[in-house]
Amino acid sequence: MTAPACEAASVPATLLTVDLPDPVRDALGERLASLPGPGRDIDWLMTRYLQVFAQLPTPVLQQLLDFGRHADTPGVGHLRNAPVDPRLPQTPGDGGPSADKTTFVAEGVLLGLSGLLGEPVGFTTEKNGQLVHDVVPVPGGAMSQTNQGSSVFLNFHNDIVHDASGRYDLASPDFLVLSCLRADHDGVAGTYYADARDICRALDPATLEVLRSPLFRMNAPGSYIRDVARGAEVFSDPVPMISGPESSPEVSAAANGIRADGARARDALDRLQQACRAVAHEVFLRPGEALLINNRKGLHARSPFTARYDGRDRWLQRTYVRRSQWPIRHRAVPGSRRLH
Ligand SMILES: O=C(O)CCC(=O)C(=O)O
Numbered sequence: 001m002t003a004p005a006c007e008a009a010s011v012p013a014t015l016l017t018v019d020l021p022d023p024v025r026d027a028l029g030e031r032l033a034s035l036p037g038p039g040r041d042i043d044w045l046m047t048r049y050l051q052v053f054a055q056l057p058t059p060v061l062q063q064l065l066d067f068g069r070h071a072d073t074p075g076v077g078h079l080r081n082a083p084v085d086p087r088l089p090q091t092p093g094d095g096g097p098s099a100d101k102t103t104f105v106a107e108g109v110l111l112g113l114s115g116l117l118g119e120p121v122g123f124t125t126e127k128n129g130q131l132v133h134d135v136v137p138v139p140g141g142a143m144s145q146t147n148q149g150s151s152v153f154l155n156f157h158n159d160i161v162h163d164a165s166g167r168y169d170l171a172s173p174d175f176l177v178l179s180c181l182r183a184d185h186d187g188v189a190g191t192y193y194a195d196a197r198d199i200c201r202a203l204d205p206a207t208l209e210v211l212r213s214p215l216f217r218m219n220a221p222g223s224y225i226r227d228v229a230r231g232a233e234v235f236s237d238p239v240p241m242i243s244g245p246e247s248s249p250e251v252s253a254a255a256n257g258i259r260a261d262g263a264r265a266r267d268a269l270d271r272l273q274q275a276c277r278a279v280a281h282e283v284f285l286r287p288g289e290a291l292l293i294n295n296r297k298g299l300h301a302r303s304p305f306t307a308r309y310d311g312r313d314r315w316l317q318r319t320y321v322r323r324s325q326w327p328i329r330h331r332a333v334p335g336s337r338r339l340h
């Protein structure tokens with residue numbers, strides 16, 4: 001029996017581009033500058049961000065809300081001309097956070113956008129459970145398939161979370177927001193997004209059938225392996241790489257290694273990475289730009305770049321966003337509303 005191929009949509013899934021007009025950028029920047037940094041009362045702060053972002057022009061606001069709430073909207077959005085902090089301290093060299101950051105416009109842009117998509121959440125095994133992650137090159141991780149890497153291509157993946165259930169897609173964020181504070185020295189670090197609808201269209205039916213079969217075990221994220229499992233690989237239950245309806249497929253791929261069951265599955269995995277490269281959108285993030293990434297509709301990747309570890313390296317801030325925390329309440333850290 002042949003598994004259903006993903007339906008060939010007539011046009012490739014698009015990248016949503018949102019350019020804030022200068023007066024909108026300036027008003028947003030002024031309002032965010034008057035708010036404190038993400039401290040203890042995050043629910044109050046998220047409420048204030050919502051009030052600020054609700055003042056965006058209605059078409060812009062609706063595009064961002066539609067991006068978060070509908071199955072048929074793009075999987076990746078590029079917001080440009082967002083406000084930035086008046087002064088930026090050195091890029092943290094150790095994976096962050098920066099002790100020298102005294103203004104919080106960037107955090108406001110990141111968390112405000114996140115609040116339009118869902119709720120920012122933290123995971124104890126990722127960046128110490130912080131809500132705002134610093135994505136910066138770290139010397140020891142330069143070659144790694146993690147956000148600390150720089151000198152290797154970070155393969156197409158989605159951000160998954162180890163879960164005792166054996167399913168690493170269960171607790172994973174629905175969205176990532178990546179906001180650029182500083183580009184890499186040479187301006188060559190590209191972020192890529194391959195939409196599952198386009199991936200399916202690029203693949204032959206036999207390969208898709210294999211990818212839709214539970215023949216793949218995902219290795220847990222590098223941070224989990226490093227910090228919790230003392231370097232040992234921890235594989236998920238066997239899962240398919242692609243699932244769901246033909247018109248709105250979900251795709252999942254661990255960055256940190258996938259064990260494929262048999263030669264056909266291994267071959268399908270290679271073809272999946274090739275298809276991603278062929279269909280991906282490419283974005284070179286610059287300060288004042290953010291990338292909204294649907295972590296279920298597609299896979300993302302990053303090109304190599306040269307890190308100098310001189311305080312001026314590439315610096316992104318990132319959130320993990322869930323539309324609902326209800327399905328992951330079993331793993332909530334007692335006493336915390338957003339930490340899992
Ligand atoms: O550095 C990038 O552009 C993307 C890194 C990444 O995959 C992530 O932060 O999840």
Ligand SMILES: [Fe+2]
Nearest residue numbers: 157158159300
């Ligand atoms: Fe990632």
